[in-house]
Amino acid sequence: DAKTTQPTSMDCAEGRAANLPCNHSTISGNEYVYWYRQIHSQGPQYIIHGLKNNETNEMASLIITEDRKSSTLILPHATLRDTAVYYCIVRRPFNSGGSNYKLTFGKGTLLTVNP
Amino acid sequence: GAVVSQHPSWVICKSGTSVKIECRSLDFQATTMFWYRQFPKQSLMLMATSNEGSKATYEQGVEKDKFLINHASLTLSTLTVTSAHPEDSSFYICSASEQGDHQPQHFGDGTRLSIL
Numbered sequence: 656d657a658k659t660t661q662p663t664s665m666d667c668a669e670g671r672a673a674n675l676p677c678n679h680s681t682i683s684g685n686e687y688v689y690w691y692r693q694i695h696s697q698g699p700q701y702i703i704h705g706l707k708n709n710e711t712n713e714m715a716s717l718i719i720t721e722d723r724k725s726s727t728l729i730l731p732h733a734t735l736r737d738t739a740v741y742y743c744i745v746r747r748p749f750n751s752g753g754s755n756y757k758l759t760f761g762k763g764t765l766l767t768v769n770p
Numbered sequence: 771g772a773v774v775s776q777h778p779s780w781v782i783c784k785s786g787t788s789v790k791i792e793c794r795s796l797d798f799q800a801t802t803m804f805w806y807r808q809f810p811k812q813s814l815m816l817m818a819t820s821n822e823g824s825k826a827t828y829e830q831g832v833e834k835d836k837f838l839i840n841h842a843s844l845t846l847s848t849l850t851v852t853s854a855h856p857e858d859s860s861f862y863i864c865s866a867s868e869q870g871d872h873q874p875q876h877f878g879d880g881t882r883l884s885i886l
Contacts, residue, residue, distance in 0.1 A: 689874060696861075698877035698879045704872065757804070758865075758875055760813040760814040761813060
């Protein structure tokens with residue numbers, strides 16, 4: 656799987672948009688971009704994923720650049736409960752053969768939302 | 771939808787005992803489940819891939835005889851830490867995904883294991 660690069664930490668003011676970048680310059684054509692977050696002492700929570708089009712759900716928006724080498728997760732109105740480690744992961748589809756559908760977690764970005 | 775339940779949430783036991791952790795997909799069937807381990811201030815590390823009706827696939831460096839995995843049904847996988855020692859103390863997390871090529875994995879809330 657393609658490796659990803661994320662900033663170690665970011666701060667955001669409560670109520671403002673949080674924009675979390677991720678670089679995945681070696682992404683392959685069939686690899687999806689997934690975002691998860693982990694609040695302290697809990698299991699990771701799925702946020703959103705996409706292939707090449709921008710995606711939006713009730714939690715966040717995912718903006719993927721046209722060349723797919725980077726993406727940005729947007730939390731439109733951050734709250735204190737959004738403080739967590741955010742992981743950007745690229746992964747091949749389940750049927751791609753071998754074990755490439757596994758998720759490989761990096762160190763992620765610690766987002767701290769301040770009051 | 772797509773809820774994964776893990777039990778127990780935490781367990782404390784003496785060195786040398788075996789501990790079983792259950793992972794259930796509550797509202798979907800999962801032919802494949804995953805088991806991770808997370809040490810303090812570190813990221814999740816995949817231990818093994820659990821396949822319904824067949825043997826689990828272990829990651830390099832993970833002892834299959836120490837970490838027994840059983841995936842007897844489409845909604846239940848178990849991880850048994852045999853003869854646990856203090857160095858096995860960790861946060862164990864399972865995940866599962868619905869059918870489909872790019873369906874996301876959903877995670878349980880984890881099991882905090884402390885071996886005295």
